[in-house]
Amino acid sequence: MSQRPERDYRILDKDLGRMSNAEHAALALARPRVRFGLALVFIAAAAETAATVLAGQPALGIVAASVAIAIYLALSIGANDVANALSPAVGAGAIGLSAGLWLVAMMDVAGAVIAGGPVTQTLAAGLVGNNLGQGSPTALMMLAALASGATWISVATWLDAPISTTHSVVGAIAGAGMATYGFASVNWPALGVVALGWLVSPIVSGGLAAALLASLHRHVLDKDDPLPSGRIWLTVMVACAAGILIGVAALFYGGLGWPVVLGLAGAGWLLGAVYAHRTLGLQIRQGEKDSKALKALLGLPLIVAALVMGFAHGANDTSTIAAPLSIVLSHVGQSDKPLLSQHAVMALSGLGIGVGILLFGGRLVHMVGSNITRLNPARSLCVTLSAGLTVLGFSLAGLPVSTTHIAVGGVFGVGFWREQRDRAQSRRRAPMPEEERGRRHLVRRSYVRGILGAWLITVPANAAMAALLVLVLK
Secondary structure, rough: OOOOOOHHHHHHHHHHHHHHHHHHHHHHHHHHHHHHHHHHHHHHHHHHHHHHHOOOOOOHHHHHHHHHHHHHHHHHHHHHHHHHHHHHHHHHOOOOOOHHHHHHHHHHHHHHHHHHHHHHHHHHHHHHHHHHOOOOOHHHHHHHHHEEEEEEHHHHHHHHOOHHHHHHHHHHHHHHHHHHOOHHOOOOOHHHHHHHHHHHHHHHHHHHHHHHHHHHHHHHHOOOOOHHHHHHHHHHHHHHHHHHHHHHHHHHOOOOOOOHHHHHHHHHHHHHHHHHHHHHHHHHHOOOOHHHHHHHHHHHHHHHHHHHHHHHHHHHHHHHHHHHHHHHHOOOOOOOOOOOOHHHHHHHHHHHHHHHHHHHHHHHHHHHHOOOOOOOOHHHHHHHHHHHHHHHHHHOOOOOOHHHHHHHHHHHHHHOOOOOOOHHHOOOOOOOHHHHHOOOOOOOOHHHHHHHHHHHHHHHHHHHHHHHHHHHOO
């Protein structure tokens, strides 16, 4: 019997390889659909559970719809806002994307459950509080606000635009309030104060991040022998980052008072200083290279920063879901008490944010951490430190801020400072063609234009959408 040619087996192997590649491609294409399906199942399960628990209550249809849309809003917030906490750590290579998403999701849920205090007065009564009435008009108004905010955040996430989810909900509540109770129902001075914080805070954060990076280059990174001054400057910067992050966590925990917050921040500063001093001393004795030593030194602080900012986000931004939903539940019942307790509403909102982080959060984390400008451990530390300082400073001044605007503003500041430094250095080198100088951008202009455009239209777009939904629901 004649033996088969060897090439038949080679052809078979090649065909099997093609089948394997096709299977991997089909799996990659199916993943977004699987995530979308899981999100729909989670929304339906939450609405069904609420309908079962509240069976026999008036306006059960509005309640079930509000719970479903609130969970949709929570998923959208988780997908968009996780970039604030996790992008510096992932961009610097301090932690992997999957592990970071799981850790920040758990911290968001913990922040919502442990420290998610009531903010209905701030988000709802502070804007249209003098005109809130009992019954379906107010419930429909908040239902429209929830739907508008969730839709806009989903569109922004799909367009790779990190926006302020608080902006979305505040704009939606204002628009729904105008459509329900009239133009004069909105507290315009309060809205103006909120808008002032939104406008100024990213500029401050960007300026601080640029100044910190310039100082780090001048005193450490650009020196021929960075060890003597580096041990001092890096110890101080890591200590300040630890103290500020602990202060932010204590601040968002709420009810501690400024003396306690400052005391905890001081303890965090001391722990950070001890950690940096000991780590740097060990690295100097082992003779590690600069880049490896920086990554080892700053990796843990960046991971801790992501966890702390995740906790703060859960404690603070869960209110953008819980406040409108609580108003709906309290305005369709037969008494002044809401149909669900505040703790139940906060836990449900935090769980929705956590699921949104796990299912959809990776997209914007990668974009903010890698695509706007290139981050490394030193630049990420500057972004984190500037964001924490800005949040604390504006909180002391009593101005509400957007953590999204602050974090992205810090990334912008680092990137634009690097561009200016590169241009200054290029003047001392051989001249380049004009077209080459125009291409040497270290910040992607398309992302800058898209993000700033989304920030500008978030409030009016949500207000118009919510007003239109109120008119339709009427």
